[in-house]
Amino acid sequence: MPVQAGSVSRRAMLSGVATLVAAPGILRAGAAEGRADPLPSWNEGGPKQAILDFVGRVTTSGGHDFVPPPERVAVFDNDGTLWAEQPVYFQVAFALDRVKALAPAHPEWKDTQPFKGVIENDPKAVAAAGEKGLLQIVAATHAGMTTAEFDAVVKEWLRTARHPRFGRPYDSLVYQPMLELLGFLRASGFKTFIVSGGGVEFMRTFAERTYGIPPEQVVGSSGVTKFEIRPDGQPVLVKEAKVEFVDDGAGKPSGINRFIGRRPILAFGNSDGDQQMLEWTAAGAGPRFLGLVHHTDGEREYAYDRQSHVGQLDKALDEAAERGWVVVDVARDWKSVFSAEPRTNR
């Protein structure tokens, strides 16, 4: 049974300030030299202390829980964990906007579901088209073009589209406390990865500039690409309308195995789609940190969990309680939610 960060968290809360003063390694050094708080947007309390304690333990040379830097692998879900996911996954918002943008070139869509429903802003008609309809939308908006063309289309959408409630670019709706956590982990010798159900090419258009996560550390769902030499001699990869891999639920441990090839020691998610990733991470020997973001703040963001159609958090919340995983209560634990300024450099 690996040491669970949750139990550490409870201990840390009990011992309070004493724990902070006695925190080993990087944290003690930081305190002694008056270094700034690495997590200023986190309120003091269990989750913040559990993070500081865990990172302190695994980075303390000679300590019982020391983990060599190459094994400091941290994985993060994206939708609902690093950026928002309501009222619909942002990649779905992209696909719907894209159908509308392409509609003039496809007059037949006016009379064909699910496209008709998208163009007429009729979510019921779109939902009625089911999974087959969704795949048609994905095929029409994500396939039949080169990877370079897709990259340009997504970047243009991120530049121009605005979130319906916040009026900000989608890639500015990233969680400031999680940005601080990513930076703190990297400063502590961790390699940070995204492991998300989102499309890998979609996420890579902004992951590096937004999260500081380079493309080779983004794991996601993918479609088949086909290598072709164009008549002008230029090689291209064409995106096909064929799903290759779905990096969600039980697919996440497979994705971690195939792309990363090493079991993470820290995993953060926010939904039942992350449950198996946390289980897989927890099952390794040695210290482990398992975290869930619980969206409890309808004022600053959204409040949803067990009944939500997007980012449902139900079974994983029960397992977190049973196993002592760290549950971040957004309303309680986060001083700020979104980064004050859009992070996007355009």
Place this chain on the structure above:
Amino acid sequence: MPVQAGSVSRRAMLSGVATLVAAPGILRAGAAEGRADPLPSWNEGGPKQAILDFVGRVTTSGGHDFVPPPERVAVFDNDGTLWAEQPVYFQVAFALDRVKALAPAHPEWKDTQPFKGVIENDPKAVAAAGEKGLLQIVAATHAGMTTAEFDAVVKEWLRTARHPRFGRPYDSLVYQPMLELLGFLRASGFKTFIVSGGGVEFMRTFAERTYGIPPEQVVGSSGVTKFEIRPDGQPVLVKEAKVEFVDDGAGKPSGINRFIGRRPILAFGNSDGDQQMLEWTAAGAGPRFLGLVHHTDGEREYAYDRQSHVGQLDKALDEAAERGWVVVDVARDWKSVFSAEPRTNR
């Protein structure tokens, strides 16, 4: 048309010592401070000079060809490029040895091809079983176990098996000049990746200790894995007898796109299976290095190219000549071939 290292190579050969003295960046600094040759197992000449020149150009701050470190992605084929591949791919040697090791538990194999042929050392019978037979061997030796079990089996094989000609562990038959090149590139801010047709889990058992390439920078072929919770509550990934992705030929650009998500600036291969990887690498803007190892040394290693059944180098050799890619002639360009001592720490 990107600048091709081949043309640089020819220029470098013409200008000789003058080029070395005038080499920019890290190399000039190295020479001035009397640093050791980063490539001591390479004979002086075109390929060595082309490498030194390319690395010097892309690492010279403010220079026309400067490439920021995050974009310094270098990809290497494995079989025949980083370690040997004759008389059969080492992973095939593993599979055949494994059939023999498992044979006592499978008495039916004595009368069933392709297993009968393997047990009786009858390569013609194995070959006659064709692709279907090979898939049966792969299924019997690579599937039906957990990823952890497979890892242990391969490591035990590497520890005990010996190459039929050299009598050394397979993972000691790595090319010393390429180890030096990998180290030199990393010291120059490159991230080094394997992009190979070999199985990704097979290669990861030795890539880190042998090449210094961590598991998350190994791209290869893969089978489907399935997440399961065992009755004792332990989650496992079970390897299934289903091919997921073949990272060879035109699959290599797709593999690079999916796993790395950024176009390399340096690619090294040795066979027609690497041709599309080199084409894809070459097609980016800015400086590029494209290299092929040409196995010309039957005394120290093996001599093979256009007619070989393993590691055939035919079309890619023609394209290299047309486009000025760097062709390493093992007999001429490598002072030593294999590392003097087995690299494996056991």
